[in-house]
Amino acid sequence: MSTHSETVSSIYQQIVDRNPGENEFHQALYEVLETLSPVLEKQPEYAKNKIIERLCEPERQIIFRVPWEDDNGEIQINRGYRIGFNSALGPYKGGLRFHPSVKIGTMKFLAFEQTFKNALTGLPIGSGKGGSDFDPKGKSDNEVMRFCQSFMTALYRHLGENTDVPAGDIGVGSREIGYLFGQYKRITQRYESGVITGKSPQWGGTWIRHKATGYGAVFFCEEMVRAVHNEELKDKVAVVSGSGNVATYAMEKLRVIGAKVIACSDSSGVIIDRNGIDVDTVIHIKEVERARIKTYLDFHHDAEYIDGGNIWDIPCDIALPCATQNELQQADAITLVKNGCIAVCEGANMPSTPDAIKVFQQEGIAFGPGKAANAGGVASSALEMQHNATHGSGFEYSEERLHEIMNHIHRDCCDTAEEFGEPHNYVLGANIAGFRRVANAMLAFGII
Numbered sequence: 392m393s394t395h396s397e398t399v400s401s402i403y404q405q406i407v408d409r410n411p412g413e414n415e416f417h418q419a420l421y422e423v424l425e426t427l428s429p430v431l432e433k434q435p436e437y438a439k440n441k442i443i444e445r446l447c448e449p450e451r452q453i454i455f456r457v458p459w460e461d462d463n464g465e466i467q468i469n470r471g472y473r474i475g476f477n478s479a480l481g482p483y484k485g486g487l488r489f490h491p492s493v494k495i496g497t498m499k500f501l502a503f504e505q506t507f508k509n510a511l512t513g514l515p516i517g518s519g520k521g522g523s524d525f526d527p528k529g530k531s532d533n534e535v536m537r538f539c540q541s542f543m544t545a546l547y548r549h550l551g552e553n554t555d556v557p558a559g560d561i562g563v564g565s566r567e568i569g570y571l572f573g574q575y576k577r578i579t580q581r582y583e584s585g586v587i588t589g590k591s592p593q594w595g596g597t598w599i600r601h602k603a604t605g606y607g608a609v610f611f612c613e614e615m616v617r618a619v620h621n622e623e624l625k626d627k628v629a630v631v632s633g634s635g636n637v638a639t640y641a642m643e644k645l646r647v648i649g650a651k652v653i654a655c656s657d658s659s660g661v662i663i664d665r666n667g668i669d670v671d672t673v674i675h676i677k678e679v680e681r682a683r684i685k686t687y688l689d690f691h692h693d694a695e696y697i698d699g700g701n702i703w704d705i706p707c708d709i710a711l712p713c714a715t716q717n718e719l720q721q722a723d724a725i726t727l728v729k730n731g732c733i734a735v736c737e738g739a740n741m742p743s744t745p746d747a748i749k750v751f752q753q754e755g756i757a758f759g760p761g762k763a764a765n766a767g768g769v770a771s772s773a774l775e776m777q778h779n780a781t782h783g784s785g786f787e788y789s790e791e792r793l794h795e796i797m798n799h800i801h802r803d804c805c806d807t808a809e810e811f812g813e814p815h816n817y818v819l820g821a822n823i824a825g826f827r828r829v830a831n832a833m834l835a836f837g838i839i
């Protein structure tokens with residue numbers, strides 16, 4: 392073990408001891424830190440200035456009570472969070488997640504990942520994440536509105552277009568963004584569009600934001616499959632987990648470029664449609680009916696539904712995990728390899744466990760980590776902020792721009808992996824490329 396790997400292991404242990412029980416945060420830290428020794432070796436100023444120790448400690452962590460009244464007149468209490476992880480490159484930027492599984496460790500893992508992802512975009516954004524253990528599923532529109540208003544009433548004083556700019560994530564789509572922005576505007580008496588992104592294009596959003604994460608993941612996957620296997624996605628068979636925002640638009644773009652998506656899922660089960668998943672039906676079910684994916688069978692009688700099924704058991708060439716963290720485990724990775732899968736590209740944040748990633752790397756499967764592959768969403772958010780700063784004039788943001796940004800991120804990961812002697816190791820490439828950009832800014836600012 393080199394001195395630098397010993398240093399990194401000891402830093403990791405100190406952070407784990409200081410943040411007990413935050414397993415997802417520990418996992419995200421481990422995945423990054425285990426790849427950083429070579430860059431510490433090459434550039435000793437990072438270790439000397441304790442950049443890693445500083446980078447792993449969030450700048451601020453806000454936890455607050457969110458009381459609201461349900462439709463039966465009962466008072467409900469949830470917990471809200473907002474982590475400002477790193478502002479070396481710009482205001483805190485990252486989504487809000489409303490899901491019953493949300494805990495402080497979930498927030499910190501997501502905000503930590505966001506640090507590297509946002510740096511990879513090359514745009515002026517720092518990192519943050521927030522959310523609540525509130526479950527929007529099964530709630531009426533009025534209940535969701537009252538919850539969002541209470542959440543924003545507690546949080547608004549910490550936000551601002553130059554301070555901290557939230558967006559959506561699991562459980563937070565355009566409906567929730569509307570209620571949150573409405574309450575911010577009402578309390579502050581300011582129409583500060585750039586304080587939140589993922590807005591509807593009618594009131595300050597960009598038309599492509601809600602598609603950008605899914606589209607971007609496919610653009611990244613396309614480049615990666617070319618670079619690693621010298622192949623095209625056209626005519627490949629794909630499976631995409633989840634059926635929310637990221638999954639839907641990944642499926643749409645895969646279809647447009649000629650791949651065939653035969654399966655998607657939600658947390659209850661898996662839909663298989665050998666004719667190709669009909670994305671318009673998925674959008675209708677999820678955004679209009681707000682129903683379970685099983686409802687797909689009402690529209691497509693040839694399709695099959697497996698209650699509680701595992702999407703990774705379905706043979707495919709390309710797999711895109713687009714649902715949630717740790718949804719793809721070692722046994723799933725082994726099954727995918729056995730079934731001939733050639734590429735796995737993460738639309739979700741940290742969906743593959745470290746054991747699963749090891750399998751892909753050992754077997755020569757092209758593997759695109761979420762912090763690089765799903766950066767299209769936050770990149771388009773940064774452009775939405777720029778658009779808002781111009782008060783809506785003279786700004787054009789197109790799908791071509793998103794494509795360019797994703798190709799640039801892909802190239803950056805590839806070049807960095809090659810520089811450190813590990814060609815096609817996108818995990819190492821993404822971690823080191825993102826780290827260097829943030830670390831260099833932190834060095835320039837002195838001890839803060």
Ligand code: NDP
Pocket residue numbers: 559560561562563604632633634635636637638656657658659713714715716718738739740741765766768769
């Ligand atoms: P959504 O809430 O729109 O969709 C999440 C989807 O995942 C739902 O279909 C949900 O099903 C499904 N899901 C959740 N848990 C499981 C599970 N255990 N097994 C199978 N399906 C599951 O969220 P997003 O699409 O916005 O986010 C998905 C992932 O992408 C997250 O990891 C998020 O952090 C990441 N991401 C999102 C970005 C964005 O722009 N939205 C940007 C970058 C990353 P159900 O309805 O049953 O819960």
